[in-house]
Amino acid sequence: MEDIVKTFPDTIANDGITIEVRSGEVHCLLGENGAGKTVLMSVLFGLYRPDSGRIIYKGESIQINSPKDAIKNRIGMVHQHFMLVPTLTVTQNVMLGQYAYTKILNNTDKVAERLREMSQQFGLDIDPCALISELSVGEQQRVEILKALYHGADLLILDEPTAVLTPQETTHLLGFLRQLVDNGLTIIFITHKLEEVMQVSDRVTVLRDGKVVATVDTVDTDPRELARFMVGRDVLMELTREATQPGPVVLSVKGLCVNDERGLPAVKGVSFDVREKEIVGIAGVSGNGQTELALALAGLTECTFDELALGGRPVMNVSPRKLFETGLVHIPEDRHKMGVVLPFTIAENIILEDYHCQPNSHHGFLNKRYISQHAVMLVEKFDIRASGINEELEHLSGGNQQKVVMARELDRKPRFLLVNQPTRGIDIGATEYIRQQILLQRDKNCAILLISTDLEEIFMLSDRILVIYEGQIIGEVPADRKLIEQVGLWMAGQRSTV
Amino acid sequence: MPVIAIVVALLVSAVVLLVAGYDPLEAYPIMWKGAFSDQRTFSEVLLKATPLILLGAGLSLTFRCGIVNLGAEGQFYAGSVVATLIGINFANLPSYLLIPLVLLGGALSGALWAMLAGYLKVRFNASEVVTTIMLNYVAIIFTGYLVTGPMQESKVGFPQTAQIGEAAWLPRFLPPTRLHIGFLIALLVALLIYILLFKTSTGYGIRAVGINAEAARYAGINVRRNILLAMAISGGAAGLGGAIEVTGLTYRLFQMISPGYGFDAIAVSLLVNNNPIATVLSGILFGALRSGSEMMQMNLKVPSVLVSAIQGIVILSVVAFSVYRDKILKWFTER
Incomplete structure (x- = not known):
């Protein structure tokens, strides 16, 4: 993504961001809340249109105007808040919005079978016939990932995936992501947690106030440096503040x-x-x-x-x-x-x-x-x-x-x-x-x-x-x-x- | 904006009339005459406007409090039932006691009926859209039971009650017309609700809750109490409307005593952006529409269903214009 600018009436969310993600890596986007991580990825997934800038994917400049375009280009995104219908089964959720009704009726079994295979192949452990409402949060997240994989994603964006997970589920997810990468996927992982960056990523880009602070190889950095990148910002102004003696x-x-x-x-x-x-x-x-x-x-x-x-x-x-x-x-x-x-x-x-x-x-x-x-x-x-x-x-x-x-x-x-x-x-x-x-x-x-x-x-x-x-x-x-x-x-x- | 809504509605209605084989150029003048030709027709318009103003002004208060109260119809019935009960059973009281008693009883029962829906909302978070509509059915059907059963006039066998005592009849102030002081009460109630809403601290609280309940709660305003209060006042106005209909016009209760005032009143309030005092104007407009279309029905033999359809088109148009006000304004200014 080159020189992406996205402004909202009140703020500049992305101020000329250029990031480069290599195929087959886990690339972390690190930054505080409001640094512009999610907005940037929403631009990539076609949820927002950038004011300027361009997206080059697999060597070609592409236009992404909607999530449909993104999916067509084999980009998948797992949102912070899951986009699943609780009263439908896993299979039905995966098929939502994809086919004409008649096709759904004929193909459900086939899709379920394919999902079962993929689930086994990637070690996702998901039953395609289960109702979403019966699944745990961690499982629902895996359904989202499965959904993206089924639609042929080879670039997967995960927006703060661990925010809703227990520590055990987090460990499981991080291990599983490495496995996906070994299978040839590319992953962009949005987070503000340093530990996860160190554990899972190959490279990391730090955003602050809508700008890129640094892109570094994970092996060449440490949490301390990343923390400084993340929070250290230009001082706007100093206020004179006298020490006082606190009372009761x-x-x-x-x-x-x-x-x-x-x-x-x-x-x-x-x-x-x-x-x-x-x-x-x-x-x-x-x-x-x-x-x-x-x-x-x-x-x-x-x-x-x-x-x-x-x-x-x-x-x-x-x-x-x-x-x-x-x-x-x-x-x-x-x-x-x-x-x-x-x-x-x-x-x-x-x-x-x-x-x-x-x-x-x-x-x-x-x-x-x-x-x-x-x-x-x-x-x-x-x-x-x-x-x-x-x-x-x-x-x-x-x-x-x-x-x-x-x-x-x-x-x-x-x-x-x-x-x-x-x-x-x-x-x-x-x-x-x-x-x-x-x-x-x-x-x-x-x-x-x-x-x-x-x-x-x-x-x-x-x-x-x-x-x-x-x-x-x-x-x-x-x-x-x-x-x-x-x-x-x-x-x-x-x-x-x- | 409301004027445009009416004009558009009449244009669409003209097409409907044409399709049904009537000449709108003939029909509309008759409609106009039916409402505004002389003192008698206009007084009938005001009589029809009376419940619409009361119900509309009441509804505007709940709409301003963010409550989608669709229950004015049922509250109107509740008021008319209790007013009739009092009017029949206390017929011996002198007018100066009986009339206030009847009106108060009607208002109170309407208020309680509305507060039932309000209570379900604040206590169980039950959508008032559903509860008020359901309570309408309960009130209407229960009234039907009363006038064919326990309260039925004994001799005749019609589905109606006996007449209320003459002492409960509202005085007419413009003979030979049927115009009664209920109309003046409606004007007064609309004015009072306006003052309450915009000039008092209570009204401020109600409006704050209606626009941003979260901010109201943050500021220490008791959101639930304000919702109950708005429902009570609104229901009170509707119940009063029911009592006035009985004591001013029909003198007895019968099935379907309201031809849908409670639903027209929604449009009456929306048409003037939920401004209580302005419901006087929109109430009269809808009254005129009803009177005029009845005349059209009589003179041109336009079937009553077609007349209802025209009224429906006006209401739809008004609602559409109030919902899409901003978009329509933008569309006009851009061109």
Whole structure:
């Protein structure tokens, strides 16, 4: 793939990426979340069209406009989220979308037979007649691989295949991939886990911020170097940050467990404290339990714990509104999903939490005059760029939307500030401003928990850093830039110190 | 945009009329006359608009709360049944007591009927699309049972109840027309729902839940309570509609007392982008459509199924235009 550029309205996902994958190798694409790995592979598989650049495959420049083209060119992809119909059998899933109905009716047995042979040949151990819903996650993944193989793939793209697997299944998968390569396949393996790169790949390309940082032979590198490639980025700006003396404990968490939406454990017994005048950073690759941790602390999902106290008082199964009264302020991870009501105006968004209280509401009626005055004041104070307080949020830039959230939340004078991904997808100016505001809160005696996948941000703002990996806190360090590689290794699941 | 929807619908209907062997150039003027020719016809339009406004304004509130409430029809029936019960059994009460009692009873039963679907949604996550439609059937069929069984007028044998007490009849304010104060109540309810939705903090919460329930929950708004509240108010308005139909017009309950007001009301609300106060206009429009097409039916002997088809085309067109509003606007501006 040469010089691939793909932009989305807010971000440049791929900024002139050139990678070269040799036939018969396992090529790892390594990078943090948002580095552009999946987008790049989606371009290759025809799910996105690149803005520019070209794809040369087997010596020819080819056009891939849809997954159909990709499959025709013998490229197969196994997505992070499986594309299987649970109520159909393995065979039926493989045949989906491939033939006219009549052909399906006549050929099912033949296809099943062929699948059985292939399954044996590659050691996949899949029964073609089994229903998808009866299979384990690991087996479903093998069905996806079998599907790609059946359609004649000789280049197989795997998007974070181990994210959903148990350690045993992971080992099995990695071994199996080597076997496929021995059978002449080429594999592109997307991951952010260093161990897997070292175990399985022949060569590795590291992406960061939509650009290629390096392509190296796996034998010539080590996890340490890869971690540096992956996380070390240009420093945008430095903030002056004075050391402070943390005060008493504000948030105390012991043995917190949270399940994710599917009911699987996402946070597995974490314990930590956050003190007054202190910013505790939680570093980690996204999807390691940060989302659930934040939701649990904000009272938005059920959780179990040994102890959970805010401001010295235990809080358990308390409604969000009650939590606000204890001084909790939460800046959520996903602005659009949770932080704002897009079709509402700036003024309407600013009263989202306090709309029912004096002085926003007087005898049950909204006090338009006060709401407007207050909004005008906050727009000015937080430097929100908009045509006026009656502009709908959906017309503002991401940075200004986030400033509206910040304005609303910080105006509540937090005692404990929970910030999750405050600057994701936001331009540099707004990013700097938002970070300054967070620091300012620390100096106002606020206890702050900063969750971010942006290591630079974590090191810039935090006093202490905890690293979360697969729902557990696996390390704690003071915020010293010399330790950034250590943190990077922890984030990638390397428990031992280097 | 709503005007375009109506025009398109009438053009399509013209083709339908032509195919069926009627001249639209003859039919449409008659339709117009049937609705707007004099005081009498227009008062009939307003009478038909009364339940549409009440139901439409109520529905707009649930639609703004993100609830696909298709149950106005059943809530209307619930209201009419209870209003009739009270109107018959408390016929001795004086008007100034009986009328408020009847209307309140109707509104309350409509509210409870709607809250049943609301409860199933918040408690068991049951889709309100399904439950409200099913509850419509229950209400309609149960009403059918009542008027042929326990509540049937004893002597005559028609599937209808006895008349409600005269003290429960809503006063008419524009004789000789049949226009009664129920119409004014409908205007007032539409206005009140508008104020509730856009001027009060309660309405703010309902709208926030409707647009982004996740953000509402994050902000500490009790999503379930707001859903129940919106259903209750909406059902209350529909139940009131049923009570007003009985006390203002029919004076008794019979099978199929609603010719589908609850379904037309969906279009009434959608046509004006779920703005409660504007349902007055769209309610009158749909009332006129009904009156006019009845006239067309009488004078030109256009079969009633064809008339229903025309009404259906208007509703379809309105819904299509409201769903594809953005795309259509874009199409126009690009050209």
